[in-house]
Amino acid sequence: MLDIDFKSDNPIYQQVVEQVRAAVFKGALSPGDRLPAVRKLATKLTINPNTIQKAYQELERQGVIVTVRGRGTFVAEDYTRTADSGELEALRAHFRKGIIDAHYMGLSPGEIEELVQELLQEHGHTGRDESC
Amino acid sequence: MLDIDFKSDNPIYQQVVEQVRAAVFKGALSPGDRLPAVRKLATKLTINPNTIQKAYQELERQGVIVTVRGRGTFVAEDYTRTADSGELEALRAHFRKGIIDAHYMGLSPGEIEELVQELLQEHGHTGRDESC
Amino acid sequence: MLDIDFKSDNPIYQQVVEQVRAAVFKGALSPGDRLPAVRKLATKLTINPNTIQKAYQELERQGVIVTVRGRGTFVAEDYTRTADSGELEALRAHFRKGIIDAHYMGLSPGEIEELVQELLQEHGHTGRDESC
Amino acid sequence: MLDIDFKSDNPIYQQVVEQVRAAVFKGALSPGDRLPAVRKLATKLTINPNTIQKAYQELERQGVIVTVRGRGTFVAEDYTRTADSGELEALRAHFRKGIIDAHYMGLSPGEIEELVQELLQEHGHTGRDESC
């Protein structure tokens, strides 16, 4: 399931974090599901275990997953929070940047809106998957 | 005009690049307008001139500005290009990440759509400004 | 006739030099023809006279033109020379760079050869012109 | 492998860029090959690491090489692109200048054509090399 781009300037641990968040969002991972053990996943992706560890720590910090000593790591039950104003402003800045980039690529406002709506549909339409 | 966040992990030169792009997009800077000299801007923002230099070079590479030897740097006349498929996919990934982040902040799809539409309105509604 | 690109990173005086050389090569200027006075040309091109002066000096140094005090500047009668080995190697390097650039743009060796042959035809096919 | 001319008016970082492009073109460097580390190469060439850095960044921007965090920089797998009309015109101008220079050196059109064909043969005829 996880697809790492080693050439990306986005750190590998960040890619893992984002892809797990995306998987939960899409419904590929559901609350209570068990995530692969750090070493197993590291071996499969040919990544240093420390890197996976860092990703899991970040995900736990965000409340997306929970770790139970000796049992493993699981998708958290309640993963939505209310955002503070700083986070909201960061989100606005993120979208603003996307809109400007899109504009410089020649997309019209209408096309940008279409694109966003299309991406909004991706939520929850994917069935469960078996492995990573 | 430019507002640099020295604590951000987004490099300073990147912030300059993005803010100039945003200023042109908003209409605060128009084609033909002269940008501050490298050293002047560096002094005003208390940044090293090399950092501004790097930002200007990146902007010129993108076709947003043009430099004229011994005269200064100016906003380019035609700054839109057509995007290749790789850039478009990167844009989709950017928006996809924004949508997921928004979801984890508790925003509904409708609210996200609203937010995007609100941000799309910012284009061209700002009058000229005098200084940076 | 002369067409200056102020945005180019190629110095203006260099552009003047190259375009005069090109004009003679194409036949638009013939040996004995009189070139515009420095000040006249500077005014017409809205360039600093010093810049034109520098171009003319370079052209005279190359033997392409000759200046007669009080009379003006003229296209030299014999403008070909034999190149030393250093110049020849520089020429090879110039073409080598062009070939590599072309290759990275996706042109095949055959297409490159075609392009060069096409450009070789430009010689001498242009009639006289009246002014610059 | 790399041969820097400190007296040239061609910037050092440009020389590095061009020579790496040439090496890939000739086959001395193949896709996947690792380039020397920035600091290593800087030491060997007695150049400041920042200068090498700038060259590598330019090469990556052009898609000739890719950098992998913490691993190093490598020759990209697919390095050809399609050129836009502006780039093609620049290429034509480049060759046109070469032809004119050659003419002023006393070379006939036939000799120029021969020279280009000879240079076109250089592609891919060089075996692998071990060090820079």
Next chain:
DNA sequence: GTGGTCTAGACCACC
């Protein structure tokens, strides 16, 4: 005065 290049040396993130 303008931008372009280079050096020396430092700090940081990632793996």
Next chain:
DNA sequence: GTGGTCTAGACCACG
């Protein structure tokens, strides 16, 4: 160890 960023300060070409 790797590349990425930033600072301080210098020199040069161009107009």
